[in-house]
Amino acid sequence: MRPANDSVPKPWGPLAGFWSWQYLNLWKTIKLVTSKRVKSFYEKFPNVLPPGTPFPDFELKDIHGNVHRMEDYLGKKYVVITTGAIT
């Protein structure tokens, strides 16, 4: 269920549990989730940086322009990274 502070209003009624269909393009979503390309990414995922391997260093800016490097947190922080869009 989408939270109250989200930018897309939560639909009312029994469709509330299927909120994503209210704001996504249904056909685009179906094509995406059934594509061989996406399937191949899921198949490869277990072999991508398997647990126990060092996480590669990166250098990226945040939305405020501050630079973050993985090495800045070594020995100091547990790091959680999630990927995706904000929409």
Place this chain on the structure above:
Amino acid sequence: MPFYEELQGKYADRDVIVFNLYVREPHAGERGFPEIRNHESYEHKRSYAQKLAEIKGMETNILVDEMDQKVHAMLGDLPNTIWLIGKDGKVAYKCTWSNAEHVDEYLARMVNEDPAFEGMPKMEQTIFTARAGTAI
């Protein structure tokens, strides 16, 4: 995304830092986002990330990937993956999509250095949920 806000707040005093890696815009022009377009430049992408973060009141660190999605490609190029990385810099757990209960439980066991963490599966293909209820 609010789940990650919750995680950041919950573990703020436990040496945990949460990053959202903003990648491509998958929902450009779709029903709920008619004004959103595909990114045209890095600055365009960064401005979208900033605008969306403001709309959603996000406080977590939002990293903006390069236009070539270099870091995202390194992480498997899938949407909504989550990675837990230990202080030693090694991948401790990863999953596709985000099962909030699992991620929260794993993170709690990791920061508490619970021996049970070692025996738990370290890679999962899950479905999306968004509640972090594990006591720490």
